[in-house]
Amino acid sequence: MKKNSLNIDIPFFDVDAYRVVWHGNYPKYIEMARCALLSEIGCPYSVMEEQGFFFPIVDIQVKYIKPLLFEQKVVVESWLTEWENRLKISYVIKDRDTGEVFTKAKTTQFAVAMPEQITQYESPAFLTDAINAWISQS
Secondary structure, rough: OEEEEEEEOOOOOOOOOOOOHHHHHHHHHHHHHHHHHHHHOOOHHHHHHHOOOOEEEEEEEEEEEOOOEEOOOEEEEEEEOOOOOOEEEEEEEEEEOOOOEEEEEEEEEOEEOOOOOOOOOOHHHHHHHHHHHHHHHH
């Protein structure tokens, strides 16, 4: 599966007194990676909204394997695992120098038609068309 990679240098304001990333900051890195992936596909949140849809997160799973540290250089890889009925994305956070895996995560989103706020059980055509075109660029 085609992946997106986002480089992050762990900033001081994300760590505790021990210079370890606070667990609540990991979803921020995941969100940054998801936004980069969706932009690469051609469907950033702004396009989704222009098409009349919001895509709220309905589930997030994070597996903390090893702590991230201040000034550590990491890469967050993200890839689609499902997009026909809901948007499922998997993530892995790795050390950029060693390739060692520090975190794994998954998110699930549903399309919600706005302004009626109606949950869609099939992904809108504009999204699946963009994803299929992106995948075929390999």
